[in-house]
Amino acid sequence: MPEFLKEPLEASPPPGQRADPRQLAVRCRGLRKVYDGRVEAVRGLDLEIPQGECFGLLGPNGAGKTTTIEILEGLLRPTSGEVEVLGERWGRRDHELRQRLGISLQETRLSEKLTVRETIRLFRSFYRRGLDPDATLEMVSLGSKARAQVGKLSGGQRQRLAVACALVGDPDLLFLDEPTTGLDPQSRRQLWEVIRDFGKRGRTVLLTTHYMDEAERLCNRVAIIDRGEIIALGSPAELISSLGGEHVIEFAVQSKGSSMGEPNGREAPAPGALIPAIKELRSVRAARADGSGISLTVEKPHLAIPALLEALQAHGLEIARLATRHASLEDVFVNLTGRHLRDEGNGSN
Amino acid sequence: MAQIDPSREYSPLRELIFTRLREFFREPEAIFWVYIFPVFLAVGLGVAFRSQPQQVIKVGAASGEGAERLVEIFRDQAGFQLQILPAEECRKDLARGRLDVMVEAKGKEYRYVFDPTRLENAYCRDRVNRAIQRAAGAADPVPVEDEHLSEPGTRYIDFLFPGLIGMNLMGGGLYGMGYVIVDMRVRKLLKRFLATPMRRSDFFIAMLSSRLLFLIPEMLFLLAVACLGFGVPVRGSMLAVGSIALVSALSFAGLGLLVATRARKLETISGLMNLVMLPMWLLGGIFFTTGRFPEAMQPLIQALPITATNNALRAVMLEGATLASQLHELGIMLGWGLVSYLLSFRLFRWI
Ligand SMILES: Nc1ncnc2c1ncn2[C@@H]1O[C@H](COP(=O)(O)OP(=O)(O)O)[C@@H](O)[C@H]1O
Ligand SMILES: [Mg+2]
Numbered sequence: 160m161p162e163f164l165k166e167p168l169e170a171s172p173p174p175g176q177r178a179d180p181r182q183l184a185v186r187c188r189g190l191r192k193v194y195d196g197r198v199e200a201v202r203g204l205d206l207e208i209p210q211g212e213c214f215g216l217l218g219p220n221g222a223g224k225t226t227t228i229e230i231l232e233g234l235l236r237p238t239s240g241e242v243e244v245l246g247e248r249w250g251r252r253d254h255e256l257r258q259r260l261g262i263s264l265q266e267t268r269l270s271e272k273l274t275v276r277e278t279i280r281l282f283r284s285f286y287r288r289g290l291d292p293d294a295t296l297e298m299v300s301l302g303s304k305a306r307a308q309v310g311k312l313s314g315g316q317r318q319r320l321a322v323a324c325a326l327v328g329d330p331d332l333l334f335l336d337e338p339t340t341g342l343d344p345q346s347r348r349q350l351w352e353v354i355r356d357f358g359k360r361g362r363t364v365l366l367t368t369h370y371m372d373e374a375e376r377l378c379n380r381v382a383i384i385d386r387g388e389i390i391a392l393g394s395p396a397e398l399i400s401s402l403g404g405e406h407v408i409e410f411a412v413q414s415k416g417s418s419m420g421e422p423n424g425r426e427a428p429a430p431g432a433l434i435p436a437i438k439e440l441r442s443v444r445a446a447r448a449d450g451s452g453i454s455l456t457v458e459k460p461h462l463a464i465p466a467l468l469e470a471l472q473a474h475g476l477e478i479a480r481l482a483t484r485h486a487s488l489e490d491v492f493v494n495l496t497g498r499h500l501r502d503e504g505n506g507s508n
Numbered sequence: 509m510a511q512i513d514p515s516r517e518y519s520p521l522r523e524l525i526f527t528r529l530r531e532f533f534r535e536p537e538a539i540f541w542v543y544i545f546p547v548f549l550a551v552g553l554g555v556a557f558r559s560q561p562q563q564v565i566k567v568g569a570a571s572g573e574g575a576e577r578l579v580e581i582f583r584d585q586a587g588f589q590l591q592i593l594p595a596e597e598c599r600k601d602l603a604r605g606r607l608d609v610m611v612e613a614k615g616k617e618y619r620y621v622f623d624p625t626r627l628e629n630a631y632c633r634d635r636v637n638r639a640i641q642r643a644a645g646a647a648d649p650v651p652v653e654d655e656h657l658s659e660p661g662t663r664y665i666d667f668l669f670p671g672l673i674g675m676n677l678m679g680g681g682l683y684g685m686g687y688v689i690v691d692m693r694v695r696k697l698l699k700r701f702l703a704t705p706m707r708r709s710d711f712f713i714a715m716l717s718s719r720l721l722f723l724i725p726e727m728l729f730l731l732a733v734a735c736l737g738f739g740v741p742v743r744g745s746m747l748a749v750g751s752i753a754l755v756s757a758l759s760f761a762g763l764g765l766l767v768a769t770r771a772r773k774l775e776t777i778s779g780l781m782n783l784v785m786l787p788m789w790l791l792g793g794i795f796f797t798t799g800r801f802p803e804a805m806q807p808l809i810q811a812l813p814i815t816a817t818n819n820a821l822r823a824v825m826l827e828g829a830t831l832a833s834q835l836h837e838l839g840i841m842l843g844w845g846l847v848s849y850l851l852s853f854r855l856f857r858w859i
Contacts, residue, residue, distance in 0.1 A: 232703055233703075234699060234702060234703060234859065235859075254705050254707075255705075257703070257704060257705035258705045260703070262700075262703040262704070264696055264699060264700055264703065266696055267695065267696045267697060267699070267700040268695035268696065268697065269695075269697065269700075270527065270531055270697070272530060272531045272534040272535060273527060273530060273531065277526075277527070277530065280518065280523060281523045281524070281527055282704060283518055284518035284519060284520040284522075284523040284524075285520050285701075285704040285705050285706040286704070286705060287705075308534075324700075328704070328705075
């Protein structure tokens, strides 16, 4: 068979021992990927995703999510490490394996001149068995757009079509690389519904995202990935509770009597100076400077807030602003790296 | 909820081919370049190089000594137009191409001024010389007779149209395979296909078959315009013309695939396509005969797939040659095709 007709990965892994392939949808060990001998995009990743789970890879841009998922999808060859997908290694019966996978890449520009129905029929035709194309379009609420050309669709509609193309082969395992990036809130919620419905049928989903709310709402388990490494792994609830408190209080202070518009007011102390004292307050589990204010992780806000007000009073300070919210995976990421998910490279702020 | 569809009612090959056909026919620009552009070119070039009624030779003579003698000689000669001008202006007009040849009469002698590198000027000089010699009493020692041809098949447009068909076959193959595939790679669509259980052979078969399907309307259209619109003859069999077009299209599709194997940017493929096509436009006998190039270049020129295509098409259309007589040209096309496909198989990248 000529080279270009062969699958991209040739079999070369050693005969390996399988943990329990029937139960794991994805398993990888010591996954590494070095681009051009210089950029180490993935540095020794271990993952085990049981069947039926919705698993999220959460991390900032450049963390190595796409590289990881494309290795698992058999599209990229890892520099080293083992991959098993639905109990199979890449390079053996790839055609059969691909019949059971649904894949949506981070960026694919489908042909603009084709209609929505023609596009999904094309993808359907690649699979031996699968869903009815029109029914699949209904699943992603594109039934009314079946005759529209892809070029005329909104971003959210295109993304739903891309997911429909991944679903139309009725896969056992669905890979979605940043399925909702750049979409408006309503489109995102629509896609979440689609993914949830798929999960309800007992299928496995592996998705990447840099939205913490997406990972939190959609995923049974999340791996937080940063600079090619998993820095935390668990259910969203577990990860959040690892902070020691489920609430976050964000506040800023000013000297007593001063106000925003008053230039001669005394300078408020730098937030950092207050932190050691505040850390000791009741129910407070962590404190750190965040921009011009301070961010606290607390167990019980109704105990922490009075204690905080009292302490500030003693320092001759008063609250300029204060907000409480539930802790999120974003806080987990910030806690672990000192950086925010959305602004890679800015350091802490 | 959608139900499982057990029947095999979806043919990936058919869907892939239809995809290409739809994309093409919904792209107005593609229609323009394939159908309208060659006709524009034919009309434009056909008008510019139409066979002119009886050429008149424009002779210049410097005013002054001997001018009257020349007026005398050319007064009754058909096909000449004599202009008496100051010597300087005469030379200027000669340089600008307004005059074909300049005659200076000095006593009994004559001097011809012309540009010998321009074939028609050398010819004009000889015609002028004949007229002057005859006027001085020279006679042809052997009787001769002329027969003037004007039948279809010898005009420039007859020469041009097979070349335009060849150009279309080349452009269609290089664009339809080369550019289209790289565009799909840029859009990550090739990668997306790779992520499905699509058979790779299906993809290539579909690309090639759709290229050959496009060939049918293209050829019918161009031949119809040529024959009905311009009276270009097809003296050989249509089957032979079709077979040559098919082999040529396969060969150029291979070349298109080859240039598309590695490129990851549209700029790269555009550059590569120009690199391949420009020499063929120039050397391949599309607009003028390859005989104009020096002997040393001929082996190279004759080995080009475009030259083979054009030679074979002209032989069949204009001279009524059989397909069997064109085996050499067909062999050249097949050779290019074969090498291109083999190399492409080795080099092709999906991502
Ligand atoms: N083809 C490539 N060649 C070189 N470096 C790459 C390539 N693809 C990705 N990278 C680098 O690898 C790192 C991880 O990229 P990626 O996996 O795309 O991250 P993410 O999907 O999390 O944003 C980044 O630093 C990126 O610049
Ligand atoms: Mg990515």
